Amino acid sequence: MADCIDFEDWLAKAEGDREGAMLLMREFSKSIAGLIAFLCQQSVEKYLKALLVRQRVSFPRTHDLAALAAGSYPDIARIQPSLARLQPYAVNVRYPGFDPERPECEEAIGHLERVRSHCRELLELGECE
Numbered sequence: 482m483a484d485c486i487d488f489e490d491w492l493a494k495a496e497g498d499r500e501g502a503m504l505l506m507r508e509f510s511k512s513i514a515g516l517i518a519f520l521c522q523q524s525v526e527k528y529l530k531a532l533l534v535r536q537r538v539s540f541p542r543t544h545d546l547a548a549l550a551a552g553s554y555p556d557i558a559r560i561q562p563s564l565a566r567l568q569p570y571a572v573n574v575r576y577p578g579f580d581p582e583r584p585e586c587e588e589a590i591g592h593l594e595r596v597r598s599h600c601r602e603l604l605e606l607g608e609c610e
Contacts, residue, residue, distance in 0.1 A: 491531035498524035506590060514581045515574035521589040522570035528600040535604060544571035560599050563592035
């Protein structure tokens with residue numbers, strides 16, 4: 482973890498990934514479904530990293546959402562189902578044979594929104610669009 486990166490930097494990246502997923506979802510096609518799901522996972526990953534940076538907790542280079550969440554706060558049970566559903570999108574969707582359908586992408590966005598809301602609450606940021 483780079484010491485000079487602040488939690489706001491991670492938040493900006495998380496929001497960028499979220500915005501990308503939302504934009505792509507509006508123009509959904511099967512060819513970009515994997516990218517939508519990947520961006521949902523990436524946004525959540527970066528939100529969790531923002532929590533860790535804010536708490537001055539070091540973390541390894543990993544895409545493992547459960548591992549990141551376990552180190553960031555004790556109330557992981559509240560978002561654990563969302564983390565578990567998004568985890569396969571970290572790697573699997575980058576390769577042929579694992580292509581989500583539209584309902585799966587919609588579900589991924591729902592999980593992203595739940596985790597985002599929870600993280601923003603923990604970061605005392607409030608809601609935003």
